Amino acid sequence: MNRWLTFVRAAALITLAAVTGTAVAAEAPQSPVQIVVGFDGSCPHDPAGVNQEGPQRYRIRPSWRASVGVDEEAVGRSTRLGFQVVNASPAAAAVDLHIDWQYDDAPPKDRPSFASVEQYMSYRDFVVVRWPGSDAWQTVMADVEGSVARVRLKAPPGTTEVHWHPPYNYAQSERFVESLRSHPLVQVERIGHSPEKRNLWLLRITDASPRVKKHFLIRARVHAYESASSYVMEGMVRWLLSDDAYAAAAVRQYAFYVIPMANPDGVCNGLGSLTAPQGVNLSSIPYQPDAASLPLKQAIDRVRPAVAIDLHNWQNKHTDGLLGLDPTIRERFVRFMPDQLQFGKEWTIRDPKPLPEKVPDKELLRHYCERHFQATVVTFEFPWFARTPEDMRATGRQALWALLRALDPPPPELR
Numbered sequence: 001m002n003r004w005l006t007f008v009r010a011a012a013l014i015t016l017a018a019v020t021g022t023a024v025a026a027e028a029p030q031s032p033v034q035i036v037v038g039f040d041g042s043c044p045h046d047p048a049g050v051n052q053e054g055p056q057r058y059r060i061r062p063s064w065r066a067s068v069g070v071d072e073e074a075v076g077r078s079t080r081l082g083f084q085v086v087n088a089s090p091a092a093a094a095v096d097l098h099i100d101w102q103y104d105d106a107p108p109k110d111r112p113s114f115a116s117v118e119q120y121m122s123y124r125d126f127v128v129v130r131w132p133g134s135d136a137w138q139t140v141m142a143d144v145e146g147s148v149a150r151v152r153l154k155a156p157p158g159t160t161e162v163h164w165h166p167p168y169n170y171a172q173s174e175r176f177v178e179s180l181r182s183h184p185l186v187q188v189e190r191i192g193h194s195p196e197k198r199n200l201w202l203l204r205i206t207d208a209s210p211r212v213k214k215h216f217l218i219r220a221r222v223h224a225y226e227s228a229s230s231y232v233m234e235g236m237v238r239w240l241l242s243d244d245a246y247a248a249a250a251v252r253q254y255a256f257y258v259i260p261m262a263n264p265d266g267v268c269n270g271l272g273s274l275t276a277p278q279g280v281n282l283s284s285i286p287y288q289p290d291a292a293s294l295p296l297k298q299a300i301d302r303v304r305p306a307v308a309i310d311l312h313n314w315q316n317k318h319t320d321g322l323l324g325l326d327p328t329i330r331e332r333f334v335r336f337m338p339d340q341l342q343f344g345k346e347w348t349i350r351d352p353k354p355l356p357e358k359v360p361d362k363e364l365l366r367h368y369c370e371r372h373f374q375a376t377v378v379t380f381e382f383p384w385f386a387r388t389p390e391d392m393r394a395t396g397r398q399a400l401w402a403l404l405r406a407l408d409p410p411p412p413e414l415r
Ligand SMILES: [Zn+2]
Pocket: 223, 226, 311, 312, 313, 314
């Protein structure tokens, strides 16, 4: 970290020295502010993605990758942003951040699938900021020009976090798993490791009843930027372990299997969706698995879920996604979980299509589980804008509760 800070500062001083032609130490006004990257979950993840362009002005390039990326890791396609503004002086300092999403620099084959740069930037016209000493995330709107979102901040002394969405990094996931170890209803199993040797966990949550239970799979965070899916998963797990009567009924009826973080390398290395700049997209299960997919596929094949939830958060601001759920169950589901209008969200519903008869090389988790286990599966997309981490946990509680209610047999006629 210090090496990178030194690099950024040295680069700035060299630039100033070249412009003024004078000795650096005497003349160059040193900014009291440093932009820090390189931590768990930062994006860009390398200081080469940050340029100081003036005493207070920085250009941040969220699609900068250490090696050439594809898909959402390609130039101009990033779905991740997170860095720190560190002010070492005792007084607040102004910073002018030019967050350059580089829409027009995307290689033709990796062009974002958006109608226009305006649409692309309509999801990127804000950041969330956590001020020094605060736990809360404040939304700060940007001024957008082309694909640059300009954010002016007055950074107080200390560390100010600036992200596209509230982060949830690998260390947080490890702490969450650790917090469950001693719980009597939870078994924690390490199912393997990621290509960079990070832990892959499977949680089993059920009560001690000897009855035969249906298996219920919950998978979170296959896509690295989708931090909401982690909070939604936490909300589901904490609810299952709560005193709620329906939670007690749920862990009597089902054994829940939770993959809390499927893509820890992508999360930690500040990627958008893949496991590496040219890595794999874990949303599909490949029939010839690679190193990143194999432990997850083996776990799913062992669990053989009867019900499964795949957790995502797309970047749309105003719509939640309810994808692939059997229409009869889906109709009941939305009665128990209507549009979350309080957050400005309406459901976008996509009902399932018949599976192709010919088995493809890889298929989405929900298709894989339908094909092999005749499972009932749903993909949820819960985007961030206007929701807090606690709202996301509550959304997870409600979504799991509502799906369980929708799976109940309809109530019999009263006699
Ligand atoms: Zn996703």
